[in-house]
Amino acid sequence: MSELFDLVLLALLITIALLVVRARDLLVAAIIFSGYGLGLCLLWLHRGAPDVAMAEAAVGAGVTTVLFLVAIGVTGRKEK
Amino acid sequence: MKKPLVIALLILLALALLAAMAELPAVGQADAPVHTHVSARYIEQGEAETGAHNLVTAVLLNYRGMDTFGEVLVLFTALCAGFAVLLAAARNGNKHYRQPPAPQESGAVPVIAVSPVVSFVVRLLAPFIALFAAYxxxxxxxxxxxxxxxxxxxxxLFIALTLVLGKQYSARLLPVAWRPWLYALAPAAFLVVGMIGLQLTGYFLGYPQEPAWHGVREAMMVTLEIAIGVGGAxxxxxxxxxxxxx
Structure with a gap:
């Protein structure tokens, strides 16, 4: 059961990673990437690393996304 | 022409990495090198030696305090590098860096248009988030x-408040004159605590072990945590x- 949870989560993470790479709209890519951070946070938590999970939730899902969004705001939204 | 070559190279790289992975000891194998050197000592005596119930903190601040000092310096350097790039881009009018639209008359306007629901929720939750961060x-x-x-x-939390309440508010929350001092807060705190450790134990970033000094040890750890926290924020x-x- 526990192994199954990890496997499903890993499959989900790989899918999300592929979606991020495929997205042509950088805004969409940044938002999906925050979902990747959230999934990774769950995985850390389930593997028994709550410290890393907290950092991942705050940095990966929160702060990085905001910085990406601001960076997209000052440069451009479409991939050339 | 180029694409098949790239794919072939990627597959080769993946095979090499997978082969290397197969050589690693199994997860949880008791005689793997990771488990036979220092980690047994950390797990058995970490709490008694460092006074930190959380072994991750025991390693970060005590056993590997110098590494954390280095990490804090890396973050500080990264901040300096980020400022340098942004300042240079703004000054040279880099064509990749679109100039923001001319500033309108500055009132208490939010950075972007925010719906009243978001604004209300952020303001309602802000004290609780701040309390959780302090905890x-x-x-x-x-x-x-x-x-x-x-x-x-x-x-x-600071970013959310700035987005909702505008820059006037963030300047009040974090005065511009303080900022340069706060950038370097974490490395400076590590230097000061390290020097105190040098005085007390003879080692830079050393923590006193005697039972009578436990309060001092805890105060040193909490000082470092607060400095890392405020500096990181x-x-x-x-x-x-x-x-x-x-």
Whole structure:
């Protein structure tokens, strides 16, 4: 059961990673990437690393996304 | 022509990496090198030697304090590099860096148009998020969490408040005159605590072991956690403000 949870989560993470790479709209890519951070946070938590999970939730899902969004705001939204 | 070559190279790289992975010892194998050297000592005596119930904090602040000092310096350097790039781009009118639209008359306007629901929820939750961040920072040596994690929560809260309430508010929350001092807060705290350790034990970043000094040891750890937390929050917030600035 526990192994199954990890496997499903890993499959989900790989899918999300592929979606991020495929997205042509950088805004969409940044938002999906925050979902990747959230999934990774769950995985850390389930593997028994709550410290890393907290950092991942705050940095990966929160702060990085905001910085990406601001960076997209000052440069451009479409991939050339 | 190029694409098949790239794919072939990637497959080769993946095969090499997978082969290397197969050589690693199995997860949880008792005689793997990771488990036979220092980690047994950390697990058995970490709490008694460092006074931190959370072994992650024991390693971060005590056994590997110098590494954390280096990490804090790396973050400080990264902030300096980020400022340098942004300032140079703004000054040279780099064509890849679109100039923001001319600033309108500055009132208490939010950075972007925010719906009243978002604004209300952020303002309602702000004190609770701040309290949680303080809890995570201060309890870092007893439970999961610590300076980095709490600092990121604090920084995210600051960004949310800036987005909702505008820059006037963020300047009031974090006065511009303080910012340069706060950038270097974490490395400076490590230097000071390290020097105190040098005085007390003879080692830089050493912590006194005697039972009578446990209060001092805890105070040193909490000082470091607070400095890492506030420094990290300011780092994240000022990167955001530097990108946003007009």
């Amino acid at each position: 995570v920072i201060l309890k870092g040596h007893l439970s999961p969490g610590g300076g980095f994690q709490g600092g990121m929560i604090l920084g995210a 300011v780092l994240v917030a000022s990167l955001f403000l530097a990108l946003e600035s007009d």
